[in-house]
Amino acid sequence: xxxxxxxxxxxxxxxxxxxxxxxxxxxxxxxxxxxxxxxxxxxxxxxxxxxxxxxxxxxxxxxxxxxxxxxxxxxxxxxxxxxxxxxxxxxxxxxxxxxxxxxxxxxxxxxxxxxxxxxxxxxxxxxxxxxxxxxxxxxxxxxxxxxxxxxxxxxxxxxxxxxxxxxxxxxxxxxxxxxxxxxxxxxxxxxxxxxxxxxxxxxxxxxxxxxxxxxxxxxxxxxxxxxxxxxxxxxxxxxxxxxxxxxxxxxxxxxxxxxxxxxxxxxxxxxxxxxxxxxxxxxxxxxxxxxxxxxxxxxxxxxxxxxxxxxxxxxx
Numbered sequence: 156x157x158x159x160x161x162x163x164x165x166x167x168x169x170x171x172x173x174x175x176x177x178x179x180x181x182x183x184x185x186x187x188x189x190x191x192x193x194x195x196x197x198x199x200x201x202x203x204x205x206x207x208x209x210x211x212x213x214x215x216x217x218x219x220x221x222x223x224x225x226x227x228x229x230x231x232x233x234x235x236x237x238x239x240x241x242x243x244x245x246x247x248x249x250x251x252x253x254x255x256x257x258x259x260x261x262x263x264x265x266x267x268x269x270x271x272x273x274x275x276x277x278x279x280x281x282x283x284x285x286x287x288x289x290x291x292x293x294x295x296x297x298x299x300x301x302x303x304x305x306x307x308x309x310x311x312x313x314x315x316x317x318x319x320x321x322x323x324x325x326x327x328x329x330x331x332x333x334x335x336x337x338x339x340x341x342x343x344x345x346x347x348x349x350x351x352x353x354x355x356x357x358x359x360x361x362x363x364x365x366x367x368x369x370x371x372x373x374x375x376x377x378x379x380x381x382x383x384x385x386x387x388x389x390x391x392x393x394x395x396x397x398x399x400x401x402x403x404x405x406x407x408x409x410x411x412x413x414x415x416x417x418x419x420x421x422x423x424x425x426x427x428x429x430x431x432x433x434x435x436x437x438x439x440x441x442x443x444x445x446x447x448x449x450x451x452x453x454x455x456x457x458x459x460x461x462x463x464x465x466x467x468x469x470x471x
Contacts, residue, residue: 242383243308244353254300261296268292311353315384318351320415322358323390327408336394336404337365357382371398386415 233251240250266289322343329339340362348355357378364374375391382388390411397407 239304239308241381242311243304244311246381254304257300258297261299262293263296265292265296266290312382312384314353315357315382316386318347318354319384319386319390320412320419322347322351322354323408323412323415327405327412330405330408336371337362340365357387371395386418 236251236254240246240254269289269292325343325346326339329342330336334342340358344355344359344362360381361374361378364377365371369377372395375394379388379391393407393411394404397404
């Protein structure tokens with residue numbers, strides 16, 4: 156009887172869950188199709204790329220209190236942190252607060268977790284180790300968010316440097332075909348959105364700012380400040396100067412594209428020239444001792460068998 160009851164409960168549970176899952180999947184597919192047709196981007200709680208006009212203040216009361224208590228004490232460090240987060244692609248106004256919360260949570264949580272787990276060890280810690288190891292984990296917790304931010308910042312700059320020449324070539328083609336600069340940005344963004352997503356987002360942001368009424372020079376300067384990439388800074392300065400002097404944008408972009416292509420070739424050649432120097436390290440550390448040992452080992456064996464007995468006064 157109990158087995159039959161269990162089967163009945165399982166069948167009823169399955170019959171209740173499946174319709175909800177089916178309805179939820181249909182709703183999600185419909186919503187996703189609408190968003191795809193409208194060309195909307197996926198919301199990101201940290202970057203806030205879903206809208207052009209972004210909030211500049213934290214709306215949550217708790218996050219605002221954390222910001223007031225931590226970030227407003229040193230305005231210079233807070234400004235540098237916000238700039239680094241923006242350059243890393245985290246443009247949400249609450250991103251500095253999340254960063255501070257992560258640092259303090261890891262600095263407190265890692266030592267407490269270690270102390271809790273140490274109680275289950277076969278030999279619990281005692282003495283100085285009980286003080287030094289929690290301090291070590293607290294330091295690791297404080298440094299982990301900073302290391303993560305630095306790695307993300309450097310990786311994003313490197314990826315933008317690598318993706319920008321390809322986008323620039325497409326931009327030259329679009330401008331020479333007769334498109335305006337704003338329309339060329341939109342077209343290039345559509346073409347490279349999959350293969351070069353980061354530079355695509357940068358160009359899309361500039362095009363949307365100009366479409367919203369911001370001046371071209373201001374939009375380009377804001378792009379240079381957000382990315383902090385030398386090639387994009389040069390690109391923005393070049394377009395601003397071209398507008399000021401009234402020269403041909405197509406010819407200017409063509410010349411700049413050729414220079415970027417030459418710069419990329421020189422960087423690749425520089426990396427190739429470094430390969431022989433880098434190969435010297437494993438050659439000296441790993442291969443050279445083996446070769447020396449293989450060459451000297453027979454002589455060392457002969458010396459140990461024939462010469463050493465003579466030196467010690469023993470005749471073979």
